[in-house]
Amino acid sequence: AQTVTQSQPEMSVQEAETVTLSCTYDTSESDYYLFWYKQPPSRQMILVIRQEAYKQQNATENRFSVNFQKAAKSFSLKISDSQLGDAAMYFCAYSGNNDMRFGAGTRLTVKP
Amino acid sequence: GAVVSQHPSWVICKSGTSVKIECRSLDFQATTMFWYRQFPKQSLMLMATSNEGSKATYEQGVEKDKFLINHASLTLSTLTVTSAHPEDSSFYICSARGPPGGTGELFFGEGSRLTVL
Numbered sequence: 001a002q003t004v005t006q007s008q009p010e011m012s013v014q015e016a017e018t019v020t021l022s023c024t025y026d027t028s029e030s031d032y033y034l035f036w037y038k039q040p041p042s043r044q045m046i047l048v049i050r051q052e053a054y055k056q057q058n059a060t061e062n063r064f065s066v067n068f069q070k071a072a073k074s075f076s077l078k079i080s081d082s083q084l085g086d087a088a089m090y091f092c093a094y095s096g097n098n099d100m101r102f103g104a105g106t107r108l109t110v111k112p
Numbered sequence: 113g114a115v116v117s118q119h120p121s122w123v124i125c126k127s128g129t130s131v132k133i134e135c136r137s138l139d140f141q142a143t144t145m146f147w148y149r150q151f152p153k154q155s156l157m158l159m160a161t162s163n164e165g166s167k168a169t170y171e172q173g174v175e176k177d178k179f180l181i182n183h184a185s186l187t188l189s190t191l192t193v194t195s196a197h198p199e200d201s202s203f204y205i206c207s208a209r210g211p212p213g214g215t216g217e218l219f220f221g222e223g224s225r226l227t228v229l
């Protein structure tokens with residue numbers, strides 16, 4: 001079964017600074033998607049960024065970018081110019097043929 | 113983007129009663145929907161995969177007779193918590209995989225907070 005590991009339960013960043021959230025995964029599939037979702041206090045899951053495994057180029061979405069290392073099965077999220085509104089739980093997710101699995105989550109605090 | 117609506121957003125019930133939660137895809141047909149359970153400060157735990165017109169596939173450790181899932185149409189899946197007990201109190205989230213040919217993204221409902229007294 002696929003597993004997703006987030007080794008950082010909590011992270012903190014100063015407003016306007018950059019922070020990187022780590023994620024590793026395990027799979028035997030060759031074709032899959034990887035995602036970062038944000039869950040604010042409202043608990044609504046919000047897609048931050050996605051990466052197709054067959055694409056070598058790292059995905060970028062405004063201040064959010066990923067470092068996708070397929071061989072290492074690593075998928076980290078970099079948030080640049082952090083804003084107070086970025087404070088939330090961040091979940092790394094793997095989507096293969098059947099379902100989507102989530103990591104344990106990283107709680108990000110943004111300090112003003 | 114695609115919209116998934118979940119209802120009710122919160123429900124309080126007495127122990128021993130059953131509660132039904134609905135998950136609807138509003139602007140696309142969802143052949144597959146997923147039900148997750150989330151405890152406070154924890155991640156989403158996949159409970160079951162719901163396929164339209166067939167039986168749901170439950171994850172190991174999830175009681176299928178306890179958590180009844182019905183996916184009778186391409187836009188509606190329901191989760192019924194039968195004979196609910198306080199330990200069933202949790203946040204339940206449904207999601208649907210987007211239309212074929214899309215990005216593989218899951219679209220999430222707003223979640224349902226269940227409190228069993």
